[in-house]
Amino acid sequence: MKLKDWIAPFYVWKRAFEKPFTVPKPLKERPGSPRYRGFHQNDLDTCIGCGTCSSICQNHAIDMVPVDGIETHKGDSGLRPRIDYGRCCWCALCVDICPTTSLSMSNEYVWIDTDADVFRFIPGSEKKPWDSFKKGYKREEEYQLVDPRRIEMEMLPPEERVKSFLEMVKGYSREQAQKEADRCIQCGICTATCPAHMDIPGYIKAVRENKIEDGLKLMYETNPMPAMCGRVCTHQCEEDCALAHTGDAISIRWLKRYLADQVELDDYSKAMPVDILSNGKQIAIIGAGPGGLSAAYYLRLLGYEITIYEANDKGGGMTRYGIPEYRLPYDQLDKDIEYILSLGVEIKYNTRVGKDISFQEIHKESDAVLISIGLMLPYKMEIPGEDLPGNISGLEVLDKITRGEKVHFEEKVAVIGGGNVAMDSARTARTFGADVTVLYRRRIEDMPADEEEIIDAQQEKVTFITQAIPLRIEQAEDKRLSFIYGLAEMVDQGEGKRPKPVLIEGKEFSIVVDMVISAIGQGADFSFLPMEYEKLFSRKNQLKIDEFFRTRDSKIFASGDIANQTKDAISAIADGHRAARSIDHFLKNL
């Protein structure tokens, strides 16, 4: 035996106190890589329960379930995803599609339990050690399965718009519409927000699949005026669109317009074959606005004989006489109305109830009467000098333009108010070349007008003076008017309430104009109702209506702007539909 063999065993001891190269067991920390797709995290406050994670899951691993403490409200279903880890394959499609980016994955991957059922859990709701992990798989901002930008709608440039009443929005081509429809994730969160609860995902799908007639039919189930709504609806649905959380909302309104535009009126009956069996019962509707027309349509489908009494020579109500032609061309409104008439609904035009025919007569001859007269009476500013010549209401301006009457717009015009009537009057005056200033008592962000109308008016170079309270109108030289207003400060009214404009004493300004257009709101004109119907009112000019649109007279119902808070066309249409169902119910159960 050699000497080396004797020494060798001791030789290894030389390394005994060095740091070993091997990893000691048991392993203490084995973190997943920074972008590892581990257990899910969900920010419950950001999540809106749209269920897109559940729909995209290729393993059927995600259920949408109610969670304690999360309320269902507009824009949030109140549901949250529950993931079955018995099926999850960690592909992260759910994270990639999540429109709010609330869903992500931590890099944690060890979870040991003897009860198999715990692996079906609601991330974010059931507290887990990895809830606060920063590392893991998050969707990169630039990586999106759905295009976050909407297809731009082509519009006439502002300098062209002020020259004429041509429709300013051009509408989508088929290619554009299908591309826009393709962005929709079909979650249906918008449906609850729409006052008429239209099946928005349904008709967007029809656009995508180019099933135009199916789409039209679907729209008519909840809204018999899609050509009109496709243009001027207040589109609250788009505010709650799931995609609006990290990108642009789907252009729901323009897609509705696209569907209505694709079918000629003559082909409506082919797209929507109806078989109306008359039941012989008579319904009188007062007012051929969206509310009255909508009720007429749905009642007619149920077999009722409908007569609408309309004071004007055309139907459409405020949508015709209050919305300028560049936003809603009259032929489009006619298309919606013509179709309803084609089903056998009769409109008696130029028939003002209370003047041309008495209310009692209508009441006597009909099985039910629906009052849907809208708000056509402009409020007065109640300031001195209001009766001076040169002061006119916004409604009167718009009404005259619609009728083709001449309105002589002078050089400088002041419009008082911040609603849609004010914006439409201001923009109409611009079209006639006037220099227009809008005065409003609150701030721009407080204006009840649609945001896009305000932006369009600004683009068309309408001047805005805000926090201006009307004080009086005085006669100035050369038949001009001096409009005197006081500056207001906004006083906070506590949470959830609009701040109130309060006049600052001594801060008076004036603006000399040729014309003052007041558009500070409008009320209903109930003067057609005889004294004996006094009992229908809860207070001055306010009909008492229950949730089924019944008044205190069992035969009289009311809907439209006089019956709801939002006072827009789509709410009137929704009301009309519900009032129709309600009337049908009461007449059947008499």
Next chain:
Amino acid sequence: MMKDILKRLTEKFPISEIEEQRANMIFVTMPKINAVQCISYLKQFEGFTHLVMLAAVDYIEDGIFQLTYILHNYELHTDIGIRVQIDRKQPVMESIHTLWAQARTYQQELKEMFGIDFPGSPDIDEPFLLEGWQNIPPMRKDFDTLKYSQETFFPRPGRKHYDPQKYMKEKLYPDKEPE
């Protein structure tokens, strides 16, 4: 350097498309019939001795599978990708296991996942991951993963799903009948 290689390549092979993704990453597209010849040339004469990977994409809407061979040149630290489009109805491609023995593994996988055949490749018909698979190859776009998952795996007890649109109707605006 890469310019020269590309120049020689275009002279020798009918390249239909060149995409320079980075200075050291270039993709060329060529007909199926020339591809293996080209790969062989790159390996023998241009120093692309390393097969990085071989992958396929199903372009079902165009009726083709696109194969991508990525080769690496150690001296130039450069990658070249050779793209070949093959008919989806006749998914057959020449094998390259004679150039790189390990190519057989990629080809075996492609056979199983996409159904692309490489005649002559060793064990090409043996299961790669999916033992006893009796469906169309799962990476084909017409394979319905969700349907397969629903049919194959039983639903676990205790699961219940609420449709958001219907649930919101129930909660916020249920149909109400007047009494």
